Amino acid sequence: MTDADQAREEVSEFQKRIGALREEIGRVIVGQRDVIDGVLSCVLGSSHALLEGVPGLGKTMLVRTLAGVLGLEFSRIQFTPDLMPADIIGTVVLDEGTTGARSLEFRRGPIFANIVLADEVNRATPKTQSALLEAMQEHRVTVGRTTHVIKEPYFVLATQNPLEMEGTYPLPEAQLDRFFFKLEVPFPTRDELHAIIDRTTTDKHVEVRCVLTREQILEMQALVRRVPVARHVQDYAIRVLQATHPTAEEAPDLVKRFVRTGASPRGAQAMLLGAKVRALFDGRFAASVEDVKATALAALRHRVLLSFEGEAEGVASDRVIADIIKKLPASKE
Amino acid sequence: MLLLPIPLGYAVVALTTVKVLSLSATGQRPLWLVGLVPLSIFVAGVARALFRRRPAWRASLALDEFHGFQDRVTTALAFSDIPEAERTPLMQAAIEDGVALSNRLDPGRAVPIRVPRESALVLLLGLGLFGLSRLEVRHYRQLPLPSAFEPMVMSADDIELFRDVAKELQAKNDDPNALVAVRRFNQLVEDIAEHRLDRHEVFQRMGDLERDLKDNLDLDQDARDEGLKGLARELEKSGLTKPAASALDEKRLSDAEKALRELAEKLKNKESKPNAAELEKLRKALEKAATSNEERLRNIEERRRDLEEEHKSLLKKKGEQPDAGASADPKLADNERRLEHLDREKSSAERSQKQMSELDKQLAQAAKDLMHDAGQSAQDLQQGAQDINRMAKQEASEEQKKELLRKLQEMRELMRQQGKGGKDQMQRLQKFGQRARGQRGSGEGQGDEPGGQNGGKKEGPLRLGNPGGPSVEIPMPQSARGESQAAAGDKPGGGTEPGAGQRAGTGHDPNLSGAATDLKGKSVDVTAAGADTGQGTASSQVIYGAAERGFVGHGYKQVFTDYQTVAEQTLSQDEIPSGYRFYVRRYFQLIRPRD
Numbered sequence: 001m002t003d004a005d006q007a008r009e010e011v012s013e014f015q016k017r018i019g020a021l022r023e024e025i026g027r028v029i030v031g032q033r034d035v036i037d038g039v040l041s042c043v044l045g046s047s048h049a050l051l052e053g054v055p056g057l058g059k060t061m062l063v064r065t066l067a068g069v070l071g072l073e074f075s076r077i078q079f080t081p082d083l084m085p086a087d088i089i090g091t092v093v094l095d096e097g098t099t100g101a102r103s104l105e106f107r108r109g110p111i112f113a114n115i116v117l118a119d120e121v122n123r124a125t126p127k128t129q130s131a132l133l134e135a136m137q138e139h140r141v142t143v144g145r146t147t148h149v150i151k152e153p154y155f156v157l158a159t160q161n162p163l164e165m166e167g168t169y170p171l172p173e174a175q176l177d178r179f180f181f182k183l184e185v186p187f188p189t190r191d192e193l194h195a196i197i198d199r200t201t202t203d204k205h206v207e208v209r210c211v212l213t214r215e216q217i218l219e220m221q222a223l224v225r226r227v228p229v230a231r232h233v234q235d236y237a238i239r240v241l242q243a244t245h246p247t248a249e250e251a252p253d254l255v256k257r258f259v260r261t262g263a264s265p266r267g268a269q270a271m272l273l274g275a276k277v278r279a280l281f282d283g284r285f286a287a288s289v290e291d292v293k294a295t296a297l298a299a300l301r302h303r304v305l306l307s308f309e310g311e312a313e314g315v316a317s318d319r320v321i322a323d324i325i326k327k328l329p330a331s332k333e
Numbered sequence: 334m335l336l337l338p339i340p341l342g343y344a345v346v347a348l349t350t351v352k353v354l355s356l357s358a359t360g361q362r363p364l365w366l367v368g369l370v371p372l373s374i375f376v377a378g379v380a381r382a383l384f385r386r387r388p389a390w391r392a393s394l395a396l397d398e399f400h401g402f403q404d405r406v407t408t409a410l411a412f413s414d415i416p417e418a419e420r421t422p423l424m425q426a427a428i429e430d431g432v433a434l435s436n437r438l439d440p441g442r443a444v445p446i447r448v449p450r451e452s453a454l455v456l457l458l459g460l461g462l463f464g465l466s467r468l469e470v471r472h473y474r475q476l477p478l479p480s481a482f483e484p485m486v487m488s489a490d491d492i493e494l495f496r497d498v499a500k501e502l503q504a505k506n507d508d509p510n511a512l513v514a515v516r517r518f519n520q521l522v523e524d525i526a527e528h529r530l531d532r533h534e535v536f537q538r539m540g541d542l543e544r545d546l547k548d549n550l551d552l553d554q555d556a557r558d559e560g561l562k563g564l565a566r567e568l569e570k571s572g573l574t575k576p577a578a579s580a581l582d583e584k585r586l587s588d589a590e591k592a593l594r595e596l597a598e599k600l601k602n603k604e605s606k607p608n609a610a611e612l613e614k615l616r617k618a619l620e621k622a623a624t625s626n627e628e629r630l631r632n633i634e635e636r637r638r639d640l641e642e643e644h645k646s647l648l649k650k651k652g653e654q655p656d657a658g659a660s661a662d663p664k665l666a667d668n669e670r671r672l673e674h675l676d677r678e679k680s681s682a683e684r685s686q687k688q689m690s691e692l693d694k695q696l697a698q699a700a701k702d703l704m705h706d707a708g709q710s711a712q713d714l715q716q717g718a719q720d721i722n723r724m725a726k727q728e729a730s731e732e733q734k735k736e737l738l739r740k741l742q743e744m745r746e747l748m749r750q751q752g753k754g755g756k757d758q759m760q761r762l763q764k765f766g767q768r769a770r771g772q773r774g775s776g777e778g779q780g781d782e783p784g785g786q787n788g789g790k791k792e793g794p795l796r797l798g799n800p801g802g803p804s805v806e807i808p809m810p811q812s813a814r815g816e817s818q819a820a821a822g823d824k825p826g827g828g829t830e831p832g833a834g835q836r837a838g839t840g841h842d843p844n845l846s847g848a849a850t851d852l853k854g855k856s857v858d859v860t861a862a863g864a865d866t867g868q869g870t871a872s873s874q875v876i877y878g879a880a881e882r883g884f885v886g887h888g889y890k891q892v893f894t895d896y897q898t899v900a901e902q903t904l905s906q907d908e909i910p911s912g913y914r915f916y917v918r919r920y921f922q923l924i925r926p927r928d
Contacts, residue, residue: 003422004429011426228424230411232390233404279403285427286412288404289394330398331388 007285010223015283017220020211021069027206028065029058030199031192037281038183038298039066039157043217044224044280045180045273048136048156050121050171050302053185058196059159063117070217071210072153075113077132079124081167085131089141090148106143111135112150114214118158122168132156133175153217173261173305180270181295182302227276229287232331234272237292239332241268243324244304254323258310263303270299289330297321336378338451340371341458348462352470392444399443406431406438484528485535488766491747494922495522498740508730514737517542532752536745543741546734557724558584560685563625564692571618573599573607586725593718600711616700623697626686633682637675644668692720743922746915765916769923890926897921 001009018040025036035051039062042049051059060076067074077088090109096102110116111132118132135141136156140149158179160171176182188196199206212220242248245262246255255262274295275287297318304317347364350356356364388394393407400406409431412424420428487495499519506512521538524530530538561581568578573596580588600606607615621628647665686693699713751759876892900921904914 002425004425007422007426011423226421226423228412228421228427230404230408232394232407232411282403284403284405285423285430286404286408288397288408290403329388330394331391 011280011283011285014220014223014280017212017216018281024069024208024211025062025065028199028208029062030195031188032058032062032185035062035183035185037278038181039063041274041277041295041298042157042180043070043153043155044220044277045270046153046155046221047180047270047273048158048178050176050179050182051157051159051185052162052182053159054163054187055161057185057187059185060117060119063115063157063159065208066157067115067117068208069211070115071213072114072217073151074115074117075110076117076119077110078119079121079128081123081125081169083124083128085128088128089131089135089143092143106146106148108148111141112148114151114153114155116154116156118156120161121158122160122170124169126169126172129169129171129175132158133178137178153214153221176302177264177266179302181274181298183298184301224273224276224280227279227285227287229272229276233275233287233289233292235332236289236328236330237268237271237275239328240271240292240296240300240324241265243328244300244321250328252323252327254315254320258306258313258315259304259320260307260310261305263300267300267303271295274299293325296325336375338454338458340368340375341455341462343368343371345458345461345465348465352465352468355470392440396438396440396443400434400438402434405434409434483531485525485530485532485748486528487525487748490766490923492522492526494925495740495744496526498737502733502737502740506730506733508726508733511730511733511737514542514546514734518737518741532748535748539741539745543738546738546741557685557689557728559681560626560689561586561724563629563685564622564689564696567622567625568618570621571611571615573611573615574618574622581721584728586721586728590718590721590725593714593721597711597714597718600714601708619696619700623693623700626682626689626693630679630682630686633675633679637672637679640668640672640675644672692717692724695720743918747919747922750915750919762919765919766923769920886926893921893924893926 021040022036029036039049039051043066051062053059064074064076077083086109088109088111090107090112092104092106094102095105116132121129121132124132135150139152139154140147142148160168239250241263243250243252243262244255244259244267245251246257246259248255248262251259251262271292272287275291278291278294279285279287300321301317304320306315306317306320310320347368350364351361354360390407390410393410394404396402397404397406405427409428412420412428413431415424496519499515499522502515503512503519506515517538521530521535521542524538525535561584565578565582568574568581574592577589577592577596580586580592606612644665647668651662651665695713695717699710699717702710702713751762876889900917903909904917909917
């Protein structure tokens with residue numbers, strides 16, 4: 001067997017696992033294919049996702065189900081204004097052993113799970129948010145003089161409600177940038193609603209089973225990183241990223257008019273990693289321009305900051321990014 | 334294609350402009366120059382399209398897009414550019430995946446060659462251009478009327494003169510070539526008389542005729558004369574051939590022929606047959622004569638050879654002693670000159686020998702036959718006479734041709750003079766003609782009294798030349814009286830009552846003021862010495878009579894010929910300006926005897 005054959009096999013195996021994963025999640029979650037794929041992309045891209053949607057759309061259920069099928073340790077943190085960093089990171093307590101000896105012991109907080117659901121993350125104070133975001137970025141937590149490493153795989157799925165903005169602390173741009181994708185959870189269709197009601201209003205209780213082990217997830221994450229990207233695809237991702245900046249040569253008029261600041265290089269990284277995952281989802285061996293286009297919205301929407309005029313006009317960042325994708329040719333002279 | 338309508342559109346506009354305005358080549362030049370701009374734009378556009386950098390993987394991307402291959406072909410191509418060692422297994426798999434897809438590609442459908450949107454416009458413009466090029470825009474322009482035919486006009490008197498010339502030449506001539514030339518000349522005169530030719534045509538036909546005549550003219554006449562003289566010198570040595578010799582020497586070829594024939598008769602006739610001594614003398618003379626030309630040529634060649642040797646030695650001497658070169662130079666130059674002269678002489682002798690070869694042959698044969706058969710020799714002499722006759726005819730024909738050439742030149746000069754100075758010159762010539770014929774003129778030189786009954790015949794001397802310029806006065810026969818009287822006064826004449834007096838007037842024109850005309854040009858009297866035979870009336874009487882009664886009469890013809898001969902001799906010998914020559918000849922044309 002050649003290396004290529006082996007690679008083909010790996011990709012094939014990846015596809016099978018994803019198929020199984022989707023199927024298992026699909027037993028609980030109705031529809032939301034894009035959101036599920038987006039979340040899986042974040043998981044396999046070793047990063048974090050920000051889910052935004054009105055209450056009751058199954059965000060928490062999705063994350064819980066995901067944790068279940070992945071067989072990973074899961075914790076949920078409900079962010080409230082009085083939530084303190086120690087509440088999520090953990091704290092040092094005086095512990096009295098069986099012998100009666102007392103010692104200071106670090107009690108890990110919920111952030112030390114493999115999958116952390118930061119529910120309504122924008123309700124906590126920035127101080128608490130920062131504590132979370134540090135762990136997200138560094139995959140480690142420093143308490144006192146001790147640094148505690150978080151076990152891999154590690155990903156945080158944060159949710160936020162776009163409606164109730166009063167009494168919330170919107171995440172600063174720098175912190176938003178740490179999220180790989182921002183996924184918007186759409187309202188279910190009628191058929192999906194039928195299915196949801198059918199599943200949730202009966203005495204049937206669906207228990208998800210674990211379809212992937214931790215090691216398998218790490219393998220899949222490694223495979224994602226190995227997926228090659230052709231120069232023209234990478235060039236396209238970079239051009240898309242550049243086009244989000246109002247001063248860029250290829251920036252469309254909408255960007256020039258309504259965008260204050262474009263996406264950071266993390267945006268291109270997110271697009272390409274997402275593209276790689278998407279290619280593997282399809283059983284392809286390399287990411288394509290189409291993959292970049294497909295991931296651009298999720299990867300860039302929280303990274304493009306609209307100007308005052310843009311906000312006043314009610315221009316959504318999604319519209320700006322869609323405009324870029326539409327107008328930017330796949331190749332350039 | 335996008336740019337093609339620009340030059341095409343311009344071409345349509347330019348062609349329309351050219352057609353509508355009927356621009357000349359010069360007028361079209363700015364349009365051509367401006368046309369370079371759209372053409373350059375088009376060429377630049379094409380060049381840019383050819384040489385611009387195209388997007389990478391444009392074609393494969395189009396294929397991927399059309400087939401929905403998610404860049405698999407393009408990616409495969411991109412990875413195949415990476416060295417194999419650097420490729421990852423996934424890259425290799427991607428390449429193989431792309432290769433596997435390649436047989437499903439359909440470039441024809443993926444990237445169809447689309448007809449550009451501008452095609453319709455280009456087609457339309459092209460058709461328009463073609464249509465315009467076929468379109469004939471007619472402009473009605475007033476063409477300038479063809480210049481009116483202005484026939485060459487020659488006075489009736491001149492026409493008559495040249496007709497007479499033609500008639501005379503035709504009568505004299507029996508050479509077919511010369512006759513053809515005379516007929517052409519005659520036709521030319523008739524065409525001028527009928528006003529059928531304009532000035533240009535007349536000169537053209539005269540030129541053609543002159544050229545043909547010159548082409549046919551035997552230019553070796555001098556050589557032949559020289560040969561005949563040599564012959565004469567030898568024949569003179571025998572008493573029997575002396576008459577022929579003197580005739581040949583004087584170029585009386587018919588007499589020479591006659592003399593030879595007579596000699597032949599004498600030889601044939603036994604009674605008058607010369608004695609042996611005479612015959613021996615004749616034989617020797619004939620023999621010598623036959624070889625005279627050859628002898629002459631031989632002499633020339635010998636002299637030339639000697640001169641050449643001398644020349645060589647002089648050249649050698651000059652080469653050896655450069656200092657002596659100065660003294661040798663004049664000798665060398667003289668030597669060269671003599672060599673050149675001998676060359677010319679030799680050439681002439683050769684031509685002469687060639688022309689006389691037949692006669693020489695006959696004379697040599699006659700000399701040979703004379704030794705044993707006088708009759709046969711006589712026959713040879715007869716043939717020699719025939720040859721002389723041939724030469725005589727040829728010479729006569731040449732003379733006629735030369736005469737015709739002279740007449741043509743006279744005619745051309747007359748026409749040239751008429752057309753040279755416009756109306757003024759015409760008037761001057763007219764006046765000249767009137768006065769030459771003794772008719773009344775309005776010029777100066779009249780007597781004190783107005784002209785009498787004889788009108789213009791009592792005018793002053795004929796003055797040749799332009800007014801104010803140098804002039805020649807030719808005393809007219811009847812001007813003697815007037816001139817003497819006019820000379821007495823110091824003012825030009827001018828009668829108060831024209832045509833009423835019996836004698837030349839003595840007063841002066843009251844309208845004139847100032848001093849008498851003082852010609853700066855010196856008058857030269859032309860004296861015509863008529864041959865005085867001492868018989869009949871004196872020349873002056875004849876001329877006087879001709880002036881009184883017109884230029885008719887036998888006596889006047891004789892006097893005219895005498896005067897004309899002298900005038901022609903003077904004209905040929907003296908250096909006289911060509912303008913004056915014309916007037917002299919014209920004068921004699923005008924006063925020629927009439928029938």
